[in-house]
Amino acid sequence: MRRKGLASMAVHSTETAANTSSVALGPAAALSCRECGERFDLGPIFACASCFGPLEVAYDLPSGDPESLKKQIEAGPDNIWRYAPLLPVPVDVADKPNLNPGFTKLVKADRLAAELGVTGGLYVKDDSGNPTHSFKDRVVAIAVEAARAFGFTTLSCSSTGNLAGAVGAAARRAGFKSCVFIPHDLEAGKVVMAAVYGGDLVGIEGNYDDVNRFCSELIGDPLGEGWGFVNVNLRPYYGEGSKTLAYEICEQLGWQLPDQLVIPIASGSQLTKIDKGLKELIALGLVEDKPYKIFGAQAEGCSPVSTAFKAGHDVVRPQKPMTIAKSLAIGNPADGPYVLDIARRTGGAVEDVDDEQIVDAIKLLARTEGIFAETAGGVTVGVTKKLIEDGLLDPSLTTVVLNTGDGLKTLDAVAPTSGPTATIRPNLDAFRAAGLAG
Numbered sequence: 001m002r003r004k005g006l007a008s009m010a011v012h013s014t015e016t017a018a019n020t021s022s023v024a025l026g027p028a029a030a031l032s033c034r035e036c037g038e039r040f041d042l043g044p045i046f047a048c049a050s051c052f053g054p055l056e057v058a059y060d061l062p063s064g065d066p067e068s069l070k071k072q073i074e075a076g077p078d079n080i081w082r083y084a085p086l087l088p089v090p091v092d093v094a095d096k097p098n099l100n101p102g103f104t105k106l107v108k109a110d111r112l113a114a115e116l117g118v119t120g121g122l123y124v125k126d127d128s129g130n131p132t133h134s135f136k137d138r139v140v141a142i143a144v145e146a147a148r149a150f151g152f153t154t155l156s157c158s159s160t161g162n163l164a165g166a167v168g169a170a171a172r173r174a175g176f177k178s179c180v181f182i183p184h185d186l187e188a189g190k191v192v193m194a195a196v197y198g199g200d201l202v203g204i205e206g207n208y209d210d211v212n213r214f215c216s217e218l219i220g221d222p223l224g225e226g227w228g229f230v231n232v233n234l235r236p237y238y239g240e241g242s243k244t245l246a247y248e249i250c251e252q253l254g255w256q257l258p259d260q261l262v263i264p265i266a267s268g269s270q271l272t273k274i275d276k277g278l279k280e281l282i283a284l285g286l287v288e289d290k291p292y293k294i295f296g297a298q299a300e301g302c303s304p305v306s307t308a309f310k311a312g313h314d315v316v317r318p319q320k321p322m323t324i325a326k327s328l329a330i331g332n333p334a335d336g337p338y339v340l341d342i343a344r345r346t347g348g349a350v351e352d353v354d355d356e357q358i359v360d361a362i363k364l365l366a367r368t369e370g371i372f373a374e375t376a377g378g379v380t381v382g383v384t385k386k387l388i389e390d391g392l393l394d395p396s397l398t399t400v401v402l403n404t405g406d407g408l409k410t411l412d413a414v415a416p417t418s419g420p421t422a423t424i425r426p427n428l429d430a431f432r433a434a435g436l437a438g
Contacts, residue, residue, distance in 0.1 A: 023042045023043070023149045023150070024090050024149065025042060025088040025089060025090060025145065025146065025149055025237070026084060026085070026087060026088060026089050026090060026091060026093075027059045027060050027061055027062070027085060027086065027087075027088070028042055028057050028058075028059060028088035028237075029042075029058050029059055029060045030042060030057075030058045031043070031045065031055040031056065031057060031058065031236055032055065032056060032057075032058040033048035033050070033051060033053045033054070033055055034053050034054050034055070034056055034338070035048065035051050035053025035054075036048060036050060036051045036053060038050050038051075039058060040055065042057075042088075042149075043150065044146070044150045044152075044228065044233040044234060045233070045236075046232065046233055046234075046235045046236055054235075054236075054334065054335075055236045056236050056239065056240075056276075057088045057236050057237060057240055059086070059088075061085075061086060061280065061283070061284060062085050062086075062284070066284060066285035066286050069085065069284065069286065070255065070286055072085065073085075073247075073251070074251075076094075077094055077100070078103045079094075079100040079101060079102045079103050080100075080101055080102030080103070080138055080141060080241070080244040081093055081094040081100070081102075082103070083243075083244055083247050086243070086247070086280060086284075087142060087240055087241075087243070087244070088142060088145070088146065088237050088240055089142060089145045090145060090149070093145055096145075096148075096174070097173055097174055097175070098141055098144060098170065098173055098174055099131040099132075099137055099141060099169060099170055099173055100131070100141075101130045101131055101137030101138050101141050102130070102137075102138055102141075102244050102248065103248060104125065104126055104127050104128075104129040104130060104248070105125075105126045105129055106123050106124075106125050106126075106248070106249060106252040106253070106400070107123060107124045107125075107126055107369060107371065108121070108122075108123055109122045109123060109124045109368070109369045109401075110122070111368040111369060112124070112364070112365060112368040112369050112381075114368075115364060115368055116384065116385055116388055116395070117388060117395050118388070118395040118399060119395055119396050120259065120394070120395060120396040120397040120398050120399065121398040121399070122399050122401065123249075123253075123258070123398075123399070123400045123401070124365070124369060124371060124400075124401050124402075124403055125245060125248070125249055125400055125401070125402050125403065126371055126403045127245070127402065127403060127404050127405065128371070128372075128373070128374070128377075128403060128404075128405055128406035128407075131166075131169060132162070132165040132166045132169045132193065133162075133165075133193075133405060133406035133408070133409065134162035134165070134166065134327075134374070134404055134405035134406065134409075135162075135242070135245065135270070135402075135404040135405070136162045136163045136165070136166035136167075137166045137169075137170070138241035138242060138244050138245070139163075139166075139230070139231075139238045139239065139240075139241035139242055140163070140166040140167055140170045140230055140238070140241070141170065141241060142237050142238060142240050142241040143155075143228070143230035143231075143234045143237055143238040143241070144170050144171075144174050144176070144230075145237070146228070146234045146237035146238075147176065147228035147230075147234060148174070150228065150234075151226075152176070152226055152227060152228035153176065153177060153226045153227075154176060154177040154178065154179060154226055154227045154228065155167055155170065155171040155174075155176040155177070155178045155227075155228055155230065156178065156179050156180060156181070156215070156224075156227050156228065156229045156230070157180050157181070157215070157229055157230045157231050157232075158180075158181050158182075158208065158211040158212040158214070158215040158229070158231060158232070159180055159181065159182050159194070159208075159211070159231075160182070160183070160186065160208050160266065160326055160327045160328075160329055160330070161182060161186045161187060161190030161191075161194070161326060161327055161409065162190065162327055162374075162404075162405050162409070163180075163230070163231065164180040164182050164190065164193075164194035164201065165190065165193040165194045165197075167180050167199075167230060168180060168193075168194050168195075168196075168197035168198075168199045168201070169197050171197070171199055172197045172198065172199070177199065178197070178199030178200065179199060179200040179201075179202065179227070180194060180199065180200070180201055180202070181202045181203075181204055181211050181214065181215055182194065182201065182202070182203055182204065182211065183203070183204060183206060183207050183208055183210070183211055183326075184203035184204060184205050184206075186203075186326060187326060187409060187410050187411075187412055188412070189408060189409040189410065189411060190326075190327075190409050190410075191203075193409065207320070207321055207329065207331065208321070208329055208330050208331070209318070209330065209331050209332050212232075215229055215232055216232060219232060219233055231267075235269075239269045239272075239273050240273065241273075242269060242270040242273035242274055242277070243273050243274065243276055243277030243280070244277070245270070245274050245277070245402070246273075246274045246275075246276075246277025246278045246280075246281065247277055247281065249261075249400055250278070250281055250286070250287050253398075255286060255287055256287060256288070257278060257281075257282075257287050257288070257290055257292050258292060258398045258399065258400045259291075259292060259293065259394070259397035259398045259399065260292065260293045260294075260295065260348070260393060260394065260397050260398070260399040260400070261274065261292070261293075261294050261295065261399070261400045261401075261402070262295045262297055262380050262383060262384045262387070262393070262399065262400070262401045262402065263294065263295070263296060263297065263380070263402050264296075264297045264298070264328055264376045264377075264379050264380045264402060264404055265296045265297060265298050265305050265306075265328065265333065265336075265339060265350070266327060266328045266329075266330045266333065266376075267330050267333045267334050267335050268296070268305060268333045268334065268335030268336050268338060268339040269334070269335045270404075271294060271296055271335070271339050271342065272335050272338045272339060272342060274294070275294055275342045275346075278292065291346070291347070292346060293346045293347045293348040293393075294342050294343060294346045294348045295343065295348040295349055295350070295351070295383070295384075295387060295392075295393060296309075296339050296343055296348070296349075296350035296351075297350075297351060297352070297353075297379050297380045297382075297383035297384075298328060298350065298351075298352040298379065298383075299323035299324070299325040299328055299329070299352060299353065299354075299355070299358060299375075299379050300323070300352045300353060300354040300355070301321060301322040301323030301324075301325070301329075301354070301355065302319060302321035302322070302323045302325070302328060302329045302330065302331060303319065303352040304316045304317060304318060304319045304331060304332070304333060304336060305333060305336045305339050305340065305350050306350040306351055306352040307319070307352075308336065308340060308350075309340055309343060309344075309349065309350035310350075313340075314337060314340060315337070316332075316333060316336030316337055316340070318331045318332035319331045323355060323358075324355045324358060324359075324375050324410075324412075324413045325355075325358055325375040325376055325378070325379050326375070326410075327374065327375065327376045327404075327405060327410075328375075328376050328379060349387065349392045349393075351383045351386055351387055351390075351392070352379075352383065353379060353382035353383055353386055357382040357385075357386070358375055358378040358379055358382055358413070359378065359413055359414055359417065360378075360382065361377075361378040361379070361380075361381040361382035361385065362375070362377065362378035362381075362407060362413065362414055363414065363417075363418075364381060364385075365377065365378070365381050365403070366407070371403060372406065372407035372408065373403040373405070373406075373407050374403075374404070374405035374406055374407050374409050374410040375410045375413050376403075376404050376405055377402075377403035377404060377405065377407070378413070380401050380402055380403065380404075381401060381403075384399070384401050421436065422434040422436065
């Protein structure tokens with residue numbers, strides 16, 4: 001079923017390919033099919049012309065002394081461009097107008113660890129600190145450079161909210177027009193944030209999978225000429241932005257691999273690219289090779305990957321999303337089968353939590369560490385708790401949990417159960433009577 005969809009989109013992407021004769025994207029050497037390995041010239045294509053498998057960037061990565069590369073990275077800017085030698089971007093990328101995302105905080109979460117019974121060290125990679133308050137700024141920044149290289153004039157995407165804001169902001173900063181497409185019923189905070197940058201924002205009557213199908217049709221139509229869809233025809237480059245999470249986590253741990261990572265799953269691209277980034281660091285000699293486990297986290301109301309994992313299936317059957325975690329509400333995740341492969345290969349797992357557990361986890365993280373996560377972060381923390389209780393995640397090992405967005409975007413999730421402790425008259429007697437003193 002997944003291949004059939006890609007077959008249709010591949011034809012569209014080939015028809016709309018822009019000028020690729022003078023592409024300079026750093027160490028990126030080609031596009032490679034993840035299924036059959038066939039290679040293609042760099043271009044705005046995303047599916048293999050032979051087998052319709054998804055394409056990803058293949059590199060000529062730096063060779064030589066790892067310590068010299070490490071020093072070069074550490075001397076770079078405090079954003080993702082410190083890793084430019086490992087990304088599909090031009091060498092002068094840091095000098096171009098962009099939002100400079102990345103190098104967000106890796107918070108040692110001792111109080112949360114105590115609540116969860118983790119003794120081996122627990123860290124929260126808090127990507128709410130990015131310019132538009134989600135990890136999407138990373139992937140969009142890479143896609144913008146590909147859009148420049150291929151001569152696109154309009155930046156676009158299908159989005160569950162965070163990506164819409166990231167594309168709107170990045171387009172304005174980089175000088176592109178923008179037009180983004182979202183399900184019509186997204187959280188109000190994400191709609192406002194996507195609209196405020198002034199580009200076109202179009203609500204589609206349907207869920208994310210309907211929006212994504214529409215965007216694929218638009219790419220194959222003259223109406224979409226000159227448009228770079230960051231997560232469709234620029235997807236191979238866009239996905240590489242997630243590798244910077246792997247790079248940063250290892251660098252912030254003193255150039256060491258964590259033992260375990262818990263990563264939310266929407267399309268699954270972020271999880272697969274973090275795994276790719278970890279393997280690259282090992283291959284380059286920047287970290288010592290050792291086993292690590294990757295765990296995927298989904299909401300019960302949209303859990304096609306965890307359902308397949310628990311059933312022992314290799315095929316991910318689409319679901320109709322019904323969850324408060326709208327940023328993860330992709331019923332037909334493109335990278336779902338690859339997530340299954342990685343979870344099984346590394347000895348991890350894929351788990352899900354219901355909406356009540358998501359809200360409880362958001363409050364747990366806020367109460368223990370002062371980090372207000374969006375619903376996707378609640379999914380990740382909630383799944384971490386569940387994995388520990390079920391004996392699947394080892395609490396004696398170093399664990400990194402990802403928070404991919406800011407809770408201010410999803411206030412509706414916690415508003416019904418979050419309010420003033422008391423409302424009193426402005427005098428000491430009223431304060432004393434409320435029982436709040438001391």
